[in-house]
Amino acid sequence: MSVSIVIHADLPQATINKNIYGHFAEHLGRCIYEGIWVGVDSPIPNTEGFRNDVLAALKQVNIPVLRWPGGCFADEYHWKDGIGPKETRKRMVNTHWGGLVENNHFGTHEFFRFCELLDCEPYICGNVGSGTVQEMSEWVEYMTFEGESPMADWRRANGREEPWKLKYFGVGNENWGCGGNMRPEYYADLYRQYQTYVRNYGDNQLFKIAGGANVDDYNWTEVLMREAGRFMDGLSLHSYTIPGSWEEKRPALGFDEAEWVETMKKSLHMDELITRHSAIMDQYDPQKRIGMIIDEWGTWFQSEPGTNPGFLYQQNTLRDALVAGIHLNIFQKHSDRVQMANLAQVVNVLQAMILTEGDQLLLTPTYHVFDMYKVHQGNESLAVNFASPDYSFEGVTIPQLSVSASRDQGGNVYVSICNLSHLEPVSVNFRIGGASLKEVSGQILTHGELNAHNTFEEPEKVTIAAYNGAALNNGQLECELPPASVVVLTLK
Numbered sequence: 001m002s003v004s005i006v007i008h009a010d011l012p013q014a015t016i017n018k019n020i021y022g023h024f025a026e027h028l029g030r031c032i033y034e035g036i037w038v039g040v041d042s043p044i045p046n047t048e049g050f051r052n053d054v055l056a057a058l059k060q061v062n063i064p065v066l067r068w069p070g071g072c073f074a075d076e077y078h079w080k081d082g083i084g085p086k087e088t089r090k091r092m093v094n095t096h097w098g099g100l101v102e103n104n105h106f107g108t109h110e111f112f113r114f115c116e117l118l119d120c121e122p123y124i125c126g127n128v129g130s131g132t133v134q135e136m137s138e139w140v141e142y143m144t145f146e147g148e149s150p151m152a153d154w155r156r157a158n159g160r161e162e163p164w165k166l167k168y169f170g171v172g173n174e175n176w177g178c179g180g181n182m183r184p185e186y187y188a189d190l191y192r193q194y195q196t197y198v199r200n201y202g203d204n205q206l207f208k209i210a211g212g213a214n215v216d217d218y219n220w221t222e223v224l225m226r227e228a229g230r231f232m233d234g235l236s237l238h239s240y241t242i243p244g245s246w247e248e249k250r251p252a253l254g255f256d257e258a259e260w261v262e263t264m265k266k267s268l269h270m271d272e273l274i275t276r277h278s279a280i281m282d283q284y285d286p287q288k289r290i291g292m293i294i295d296e297w298g299t300w301f302q303s304e305p306g307t308n309p310g311f312l313y314q315q316n317t318l319r320d321a322l323v324a325g326i327h328l329n330i331f332q333k334h335s336d337r338v339q340m341a342n343l344a345q346v347v348n349v350l351q352a353m354i355l356t357e358g359d360q361l362l363l364t365p366t367y368h369v370f371d372m373y374k375v376h377q378g379n380e381s382l383a384v385n386f387a388s389p390d391y392s393f394e395g396v397t398i399p400q401l402s403v404s405a406s407r408d409q410g411g412n413v414y415v416s417i418c419n420l421s422h423l424e425p426v427s428v429n430f431r432i433g434g435a436s437l438k439e440v441s442g443q444i445l446t447h448g449e450l451n452a453h454n455t456f457e458e459p460e461k462v463t464i465a466a467y468n469g470a471a472l473n474n475g476q477l478e479c480e481l482p483p484a485s486v487v488v489l490t491l492k
């Protein structure tokens with residue numbers, strides 16, 4: 001099987017916002033506590049209470065933006081409980097996630113410090129579902145006001161003299177569900193009201209993000225754009241890849257070939273979702289001023305046996321790596337509208353990049369895809385034209401290939417290709433017009449076992465290897481892709 005792909009290196013489409021490589025950390029299970037924050041007295045090596053190994057791993061992938069504190073948790077989070085001396089911070093029950101007592105040791109100051117250490121943009125999600133307009137307004141004042149005011153003075157009393165720089169602010173989360181079970185008409189009005197008091201202080205300009213649709217709820221997007229579009233800078237979209245059904249999710253491990261294909265098919269659905277939600281946004285915002293912010297995506301399987309089901313802890317296999325590659329390719333293709341995406345979640349929850357156990361850490365196959373794809377961050381996306389061969393299994397047919405390409409400022413071209421077939425290799429012949437490229441190098445993530453994954457005993461079973469299957473001659477690039485593989489090529 002041989003496929004021809006044409007890439008026009010001289011026809012850039014749109015800038016790939018590096019924030020599509022963003023992440024999400026919620027007060028859920030072992031994401032914040034244990035995964036990120038262990039406290040200064042922990043025997044686990046840390047910097048000011050943050051795990052050193054997690055900091056190093058996230059820096060390596062150039063994490064551009066981090067969303068916090070939820071998720072569903074955001075709409076029951078009261079920020080004033082999470083500031084001041086830790087010993088006196090109010091404790092609460094995390095009713096959404098496992099009913100655990102939350103001690104609020106990780107709060108606003110800790111979140112901003114973590115982002116500073118990572119050199120990434122903070123993205124804060126405010127509480128509409130159970131919080132007041134005043135509470136949200138005062139949080140923004142606390143974080144971003146420079147002068148003398150009750151909230152700014154309180155921040156200074158808590159040890160932070162200068163206001164923080166904050167760009168991304170979400171006005172509620174999933175307000176159609178855990179964020180208040182609202183109708184879109186009602187939320188649109190609340191959004192208009194709450195965002196009025198989310199102020200820009202001094203030169204801090206907020207990018208306000210309205211809570212968007214669940215999967216294919218196109219009516220939600222329509223109502224929000226019509227009623228509140230002019231008050232927002234971004235509109236979110238949430239869509240998880242769930243083999244089986246929401247009620248009966250499938251395990252992360254021990255899946256068969258049919259579930260592999262089902263997972264690929266469900267991941268590819270993201271393309272249709274973005275296309276259709278964008279078409280609605282285009283009607284109200286043809287200039288594409290409002291960004292689509294896909295601030296929750298990723299696989300959602302059954303929790304690992306023996307773990308608290310409310311903690312959403314799942315293993316991560318080569319299949320998750322393909323899911324990540326497919327999504328990132330799709331986001332890049334839609335760079336004209338998609339301005340941010342946040343994988344759920346960064347450590348120990350759902351499609352995590354990192355798993356921890358005590359002082360041990362492992363990097364998942366998903367992590368490696370983010371590491372390989374980081375070369376695309378901030379580049380110009382390029383049009384990729386090809387007819388993918390079909391990949392059919394037991395009556396389900398999907399395209400075998402998922403591809404995206406970009407060009408950096410120096411004219412180098414990057415191509416990421418996923419072979420979704422668990423059975424068939426594929427030969428690809430690229431014609432790259434508009435550039436004179438002389439050298440090719442690459443990286444590959446693959447494995448012979450369908451369920452291949454990393455464990456604390458064998459943390460590098462699925463890991464990045466140098467890719468030697470590509471040859472470049474007179475602008476013609478040939479490469480051989482093994483089944484179930486993710487490859488990123490660099491052409492200079």
Ligand code: AHR
Nearest residue numbers: 070071072073173174344
């Ligand atoms: O990421 C887990 C949960 O999924 C989030 O809290 C919520 O927003 C979504 O339903």
